[in-house]
Amino acid sequence: MAKLQFPQDFVWGTATASYQIEGAAGEDGRGPSIWDTFSHTPGKVVNGDTGDMACDSYHRYEEDVALLKKLGVSAYRFSIAWPRIFPQGTGEVNEKGLDYYRRVVDALLAAGIEPAVTLYHWDLPQALQDKGGWANRDTIDAFVKYAEVVFKAFDGKIKQWITFNETWCVSFLSNYIGAHAPGNTDLQLAVTVAHNCMVAHGEAVKKFRSLGIQGQIGTTHNLYWFEPYTTKPEDVAAAHRQRAYNNEWFMDPTFKGSYPQFMVDWFREKGAEVPIQPGDMETISQPIDFIGVNFYSGGFGRYKKGEGLFDCEEVQVGFDKTFMDWNVYPDGLYKVLSWVREAYGDVPIYITENGSCYDDTLTADNRVHDAERAEYYKKHFIQCHRLIESGVPLKGYFAWSLLDNFEWAEGYKKRFGIVYTDYETLARHPKDSFYFIQKVIQDGGLDV
Numbered sequence: 001m002a003k004l005q006f007p008q009d010f011v012w013g014t015a016t017a018s019y020q021i022e023g024a025a026g027e028d029g030r031g032p033s034i035w036d037t038f039s040h041t042p043g044k045v046v047n048g049d050t051g052d053m054a055c056d057s058y059h060r061y062e063e064d065v066a067l068l069k070k071l072g073v074s075a076y077r078f079s080i081a082w083p084r085i086f087p088q089g090t091g092e093v094n095e096k097g098l099d100y101y102r103r104v105v106d107a108l109l110a111a112g113i114e115p116a117v118t119l120y121h122w123d124l125p126q127a128l129q130d131k132g133g134w135a136n137r138d139t140i141d142a143f144v145k146y147a148e149v150v151f152k153a154f155d156g157k158i159k160q161w162i163t164f165n166e167t168w169c170v171s172f173l174s175n176y177i178g179a180h181a182p183g184n185t186d187l188q189l190a191v192t193v194a195h196n197c198m199v200a201h202g203e204a205v206k207k208f209r210s211l212g213i214q215g216q217i218g219t220t221h222n223l224y225w226f227e228p229y230t231t232k233p234e235d236v237a238a239a240h241r242q243r244a245y246n247n248e249w250f251m252d253p254t255f256k257g258s259y260p261q262f263m264v265d266w267f268r269e270k271g272a273e274v275p276i277q278p279g280d281m282e283t284i285s286q287p288i289d290f291i292g293v294n295f296y297s298g299g300f301g302r303y304k305k306g307e308g309l310f311d312c313e314e315v316q317v318g319f320d321k322t323f324m325d326w327n328v329y330p331d332g333l334y335k336v337l338s339w340v341r342e343a344y345g346d347v348p349i350y351i352t353e354n355g356s357c358y359d360d361t362l363t364a365d366n367r368v369h370d371a372e373r374a375e376y377y378k379k380h381f382i383q384c385h386r387l388i389e390s391g392v393p394l395k396g397y398f399a400w401s402l403l404d405n406f407e408w409a410e411g412y413k414k415r416f417g418i419v420y421t422d423y424e425t426l427a428r429h430p431k432d433s434f435y436f437i438q439k440v441i442q443d444g445g446l447d448v
């Protein structure tokens with residue numbers, strides 16, 4: 001048996017998001033978000049599930065913090081709900097909304113756990129969507145105002161800030177594919193939303209710097225490792241387009257201050273132009289202190305005329321699949337973060353999400369023997385160690401997720417938690433994967 005030892009200062013954490021765990025949708029002045037609207041629209045979410053109750057973390061956050069302490073993490077990534085701070089998106093601050101996050105942050109700090117906070121994890125105030133949402137550049141200013149209020153309220157207490165969670169999901173998944181809120185299916189709209197969100201990210205970073213807020217700020221993109229199935233030029237080009245859709249389209253503006261030209265040309269062919277205004281690219285590529293990467297899966301593709309947006313079809317090569325039908329591809333984590341370092345330099349990296357969904361069963365004695373999920377984590381931890389050994393500046397890892405929670409359009413059937421949420425009683429039951437991660441943290445590494 002070999003012992004894979006992690007650096008002493010490696011950050012182990014778990015991640016959640018406001019709409020997925022809080023519940024209390026109308027409590028203490030919270031305004032509606034686009035996910036309240038979407039989940040309450042028949043046909044949008046499996047079983048008609050909504051985030052009205054979720055894990056009720058709005059009232060049970062102390063139980064969550066106790067679980068985090070038991071797990072032994074040094075950090076906890078969660079998101080602040082904009083509609084709790086500005087119920088109408090702009091205007092009057094809702095102090096009761098801020099108070100909830102003050103309770104959460106103080107409980108975390110009392111437990112010796114660092115909060116890592118995402119400003120935007122998809123719950124846009126509906127009042128802003130009614131005025132065009134992220135397609136309207138006024139939303140950028142509203143976002144910066146929201147960020148400023150939260151920066152000032154928690155300066156010195158929250159020291160790791162993430163502006164956006166997965167702008168690809170906010171733009172393409174939600175406005176081209178249409179699977180997430182607000183559920184549009186327009187490519188130009190998606191390209192515009194992606195651009196405006198990235199400008200909003202940059203403006204928030206500028207505000208953070210100008211206010212002299214303590215700590216570090218970055219953003220999180222979901223990166224997908226997609227490789228050509230053969231070395232044929234058309235397969236290489238097709239797989240690259242498909243990968244760039246998730247990766248370079250967001251990472252190039254963030255770190256190079258420009259969009260990848262081959263993709264600009266491809267979108268132009270499809271009738272979509274990027275609405276760049278003077279100064280936008282400089283704003284987007286404001287220097288950041290780290291990049292958050294959410295990694296779940298990857299695969300292989302080859303050219304197929306007319307297939308999808310990029311004339312690319314996925315080739316099934318025999319990967320094990322999770323309950324989301326996603327390939328289990330741990331090597332993809334090694335490859336994608338090695339690519340980040342090659343393409344964008346030695347920017348510190350945090351894996352801000354990684355995890356898996358399997359069909360869990362709660363036993364009579366409240367255990368969940370989720371061996372597949374524990375194995376998924378083990379395989380990905382091994383790749384994290386391999387990355388660190390290779391010199392990639394990987395600084396931390398946040399497991400998705402602490403709790404089973406509202407899995408967006410899939411509702412509550414899809415469980416990603418290392419803790420089982422009993423939706424009848426809202427009781428939390430650590431799964432075997434929780435104890436596996438607890439031991440890795442305690443030991444500072446794992447035996448392989």
Ligand SMILES: OC[C@@H]1[C@@H](O)[C@H](O)[C@@H](O)c2[nH]c(CCc3ccccc3)c[n+]21
Pocket residue numbers: 017020165166169222294296353400407408416
């Ligand atoms: O699907 C599991 C998690 C979500 O619960 C998180 O809120 C979100 O940040 C997140 N991103 C991804 C990868 C991108 C993706 C999200 C949803 C559906 C398909 C792909 C997986 N996850």
